[in-house]
Amino acid sequence: xxxxxxxxxxxxxxxxxxxxxxxxxxxxxxxxxxxxxxxxxxxxxxxxxxxxxxxxxxxxxxxxxxxxxxxxxxxxxxxxxxxxxxxxxxxxxxxxxxxxxxxxxxxxxxxxxxxxxxxxxxxxxxxxxxxxxxxxxx
Numbered sequence: 001x002x003x004x005x006x007x008x009x010x011x012x013x014x015x016x017x018x019x020x021x022x023x024x025x026x027x028x029x030x031x032x033x034x035x036x037x038x039x040x041x042x043x044x045x046x047x048x049x050x051x052x053x054x055x056x057x058x059x060x061x062x063x064x065x066x067x068x069x070x071x072x073x074x075x076x077x078x079x080x081x082x083x084x085x086x087x088x089x090x091x092x093x094x095x096x097x098x099x100x101x102x103x104x105x106x107x108x109x110x111x112x113x114x115x116x117x118x119x120x121x122x123x124x125x126x127x128x129x130x131x132x133x134x135x136x137x138x
Contacts, residue, residue, distance in 0.1 A: 014090070014117055015036055015046070015090060015115060015117055016036065016115075016117050016120045017035055017036060017037065018033070018034070018035060018036075018120055019033075019034050019035075019036050019048075019115060019120050019121065019122045020032055020033050020034075020120060020121055020122070021033075021034070021121075021122050021123060021124075022080060022081065022121055022122070022123045023123060025057075025113075025122075025124050026124060028050065028055050028057075029054075029055065031050040031051070031052070031054075031055055033050070033051045034048050034049060034050055034051065034122070035047075035048075035049050035051070036048050036049075036059075036115075036122075037049070039058065043064060044060055044061040044063070044064025044065065045058060045059070045060050045061075045064075045095065046058070046059045046060070046061070046092065047059070048113070057094055057095075058094070058095040058097065058105075059092040059093065059094060059095060059113060060092065060093050060095050060107055060137065061090075061092060062091060062092070062093050062107070062109070062112070065107065065137045065138065066093075066107070066109065066135065069091075069093075069109060071091060071109075071112065071127050071129060071131070072127070072128075072129070073086060073089070073091075073114060073125065073127075074125055074128075077089070077114060077123070077125065078116070080123070081114065081115075081116035081119055081121045081122075081123060082116055082118075082119030082121055083116035083118065083119060088116060088117070088118060089114050089115065089116055090114070090115045090116075090117060091112045091113070091114055091115075092112060092113045092114075092115060093107040093108055093109055093112050093113075094107065094108045094111070094112070094113065094124075095107050095108075095137065096108070096134060104136045104137055104138070105136075105137045106134035106135055106136055106137065107134075107135050107137055108132075108133050108134065108135075109131040109132050109133075109135050110126060110127055110129070110131040110132065110133050111124055111125065111126045111127070111133075112124070112125065112127070
């Protein structure tokens with residue numbers, strides 16, 4: 001990976017329906033197995049749901065909302081996820097609904113989820129960049 005940016009997204013069609021986290025995602029109670037599906041009637045938005053359906057996160061394809069977002073990913077991430085190269089990875093951002101006084105949903109650009117579609121593996125990374133935790137979706 002060598003600090004390269006992840007490959008260009010190809011839409012939800014190139015993402016697997018089933019993913020396994022290489023380590024539990026922060027705040028999700030140790031769960032590692034999820035389904036990943038597009039959210040009906042919301043272009044570029046997906047739902048990550050735990051197998052027991054107790055946990056769900058809304059995710060967004062950053063290309064839909066932040067076309068200039070091209071984060072440098074940590075060295076060795078592709079290999080860790082079982083991907084051949086950075087071009088094989090997809091970056092998704094966690095979306096926070098507009099439910100606590102914000103007028104619009106926001107996205108966490110600092111700690112995206114990175115998916116290796118062919119391997120069906122995912123991990124959340126904290127980037128070494130000055131990026132917002134709550135960037136408004138427009």
